Amino acid sequence: MGKEALKLIPKVDVLLAQDALQGLEQDYTHDQLREAVRAYLDGLRAAVLDGTVQEVGTPEQVAADVANTLRRRGAYSLRPVINATGVVLHTNLGRAPLGHEVAQHVAQVAEGYSNLEYNLERGERGIRYAHIEKVICEVTGAEAAMVVNNNAGAVFLMLNTLCQGQGVAVSRGEEVEIGGAFRVPEIMVRSGANLIEVGTTNKTHLSDYQRALSEQGASALLKVHTSNFVMVGFTENVSVAELAQIAKPAGALVLYDMGAAPLYPLQIPGLGQQDTIKGLLKDGADVVCFSGDKLAGSAQGGILVGRKDLIDRIKKNQLTRMLRIDKMSLAALEMTMQLYRDPKQAAEKIPVVRMLAMDAEACRAHARALDERIANEVPGIGHQVLDVQDEVGGGSMPGVMLDGAAVAIDVPGLAAAELERRLRDVPKPVITRLYKDRVLVCVRTLQEGDDGLVCEALAEVARGVNTEGIS
Ligand SMILES: *Cc1c(COP(=O)(O)O)cnc(C)c1O
Numbered sequence: 001m002g003k004e005a006l007k008l009i010p011k012v013d014v015l016l017a018q019d020a021l022q023g024l025e026q027d028y029t030h031d032q033l034r035e036a037v038r039a040y041l042d043g044l045r046a047a048v049l050d051g052t053v054q055e056v057g058t059p060e061q062v063a064a065d066v067a068n069t070l071r072r073r074g075a076y077s078l079r080p081v082i083n084a085t086g087v088v089l090h091t092n093l094g095r096a097p098l099g100h101e102v103a104q105h106v107a108q109v110a111e112g113y114s115n116l117e118y119n120l121e122r123g124e125r126g127i128r129y130a131h132i133e134k135v136i137c138e139v140t141g142a143e144a145a146m147v148v149n150n151n152a153g154a155v156f157l158m159l160n161t162l163c164q165g166q167g168v169a170v171s172r173g174e175e176v177e178i179g180g181a182f183r184v185p186e187i188m189v190r191s192g193a194n195l196i197e198v199g200t201t202n203k204t205h206l207s208d209y210q211r212a213l214s215e216q217g218a219s220a221l222l223k224v225h226t227s228n229f230v231m232v233g234f235t236e237n238v239s240v241a242e243l244a245q246i247a248k249p250a251g252a253l254v255l256y257d258m259g260a261a262p263l264y265p266l267q268i269p270g271l272g273q274q275d276t277i278k279g280l281l282k283d284g285a286d287v288v289c290f291s292g293d294k295l296a297g298s299a300q301g302g303i304l305v306g307r308k309d310l311i312d313r314i315k316k317n318q319l320t321r322m323l324r325i326d327k328m329s330l331a332a333l334e335m336t337m338q339l340y341r342d343p344k345q346a347a348e349k350i351p352v353v354r355m356l357a358m359d360a361e362a363c364r365a366h367a368r369a370l371d372e373r374i375a376n377e378v379p380g381i382g383h384q385v386l387d388v389q390d391e392v393g394g395g396s397m398p399g400v401m402l403d404g405a406a407v408a409i410d411v412p413g414l415a416a417a418e419l420e421r422r423l424r425d426v427p428k429p430v431i432t433r434l435y436k437d438r439v440l441v442c443v444r445t446l447q448e449g450d451d452g453l454v455c456e457a458l459a460e461v462a463r464g465v466n467t468e469g470i471s
Pocket of ligand 1: 224
């Protein structure tokens with residue numbers, strides 16, 4: 001029939017009048033249904049034109065198809081997915097998942113009124129940041145702390161408050177772009193600080209910073225964590241402790257945009273010494289900032305810690321109002337910080353901490369269990385346990401590979417890329433890793449209940465292939 005079939009595609013209103021779509025009117029608004037029909041028809045038209053669809057069904061059949069698609073995809077654009085990529089802080093998948101207890105606490109705070117800016121003892125206006133400052137200081141050893149919307153905002157606020165109109169030395173090896181449109185040199189210009197570039201791309205010596213202080217009048221030395229790349233070979237950079245030794249006598253500040261920071265040395269098998277906030281402050285950093293939803297494993301936020309006089313100035317900056325953190329993130333951050341008081345609690349209740357701590361054997365055990373479940377619940381597909389290399393992600397620990405495990409899946413009659421795509425088109429999409437023409441379900445990042453849903457998704461995809469075969 002070919003392109004003739006275009007003429008047979010039913011009209012939107014005809015489809016909306018079919019029982020299958022009428023039956024969804026309780027769950028979806030009229031606009032949602034109309035939009036779903038339009039999107040479906042666009043896809044159908046394209047498929048007819050490129051020849052992948054030869055025949056168009058009756059209005060009844062098409063409406064049933066639209067209804068099924070809607071049911072599969074749910075009502076919302078933003079919705080939960082299963083992370084089977086093995087990348088713990090997956091930037092595209094919302095970075096850090098919150099633990100169940102933390103999420104429940106957030107829901108409680110959000111559902112009703114709260115004392116967000118109310119002092120319950122005095123019965124008068126309170127301060128939003130007061131809920132969290134003490135506990136952050138406790139777990140980081142800082143004198144003072146402040147939280148804003150995200151770490152990009154924290155960097156900007158720090159520079160704008162402390163360095164406006166003044167020279168700030170940054171190593172050429174640390175003039176990084178974080179992704180999106182966050183480039184350190186540009187952020188500095190926007191903040192009003194004057195960038196003084198020191199050193200070279202691969203090597204910056206203490207003497208380079210020294211010259212910036214004595215000859216170019218730098219008032220601060222800024223270190224930026226090179227979060228999303230590693231330099232190997234002939235390289236050198238200067239530690240916070242060394243910077244502090246030359247900055248203090250010159251009356252200059254040592255600032256550090258750490259990006260991803262663990263609150264305590266994370267138990268990551270095979271990984272050596274890590275910088276912690278506590279250590280950096282001890283070494284002489286004046287202000288350190290980091291993300292709430294990277295290694296800290298909480299909600300989006302930009303956390304600033306350091307000297308009280310400096311944090312006080314940051315708090316007074318008018319821009320804090322534009323960068324202010326909302327109550328839901330604040331609730332998540334407060335509870336996460338409290339969990340860090342006890343490393344055992346943190347390891348149990350902060351998913352990021354738990355996932356990073358999984359060693360190869362723990363991953364293999366999970367992969368074997370999933371493999372067995374697939375064997376029982378989804379007959380007729382290929383599956384095999386494999387060792388894989390997982391990643392921390394989120395531009396947090398570039399080059400660090402975590403020994404993990406996966407179940408490699410093979411559905412007869414389906415190319416790996418198509419299997420990967422279909423697993424994204426189920427009620428709770430499963431985002432897998434495509435590796436050497438195989439679909440890998442990496443277990444490190446699976447959460448409670450995900451194993452069953454992965455099996456359901458595989459069964460649905462396999463059923464689809466079988467019915468295709470019959471028709
Ligand atoms: C991630 C990162 C940022 C930006 O943090 P957001 O929380 O995404 O705003 C800034 N600096 C460094 C070094 C980073 O790694």
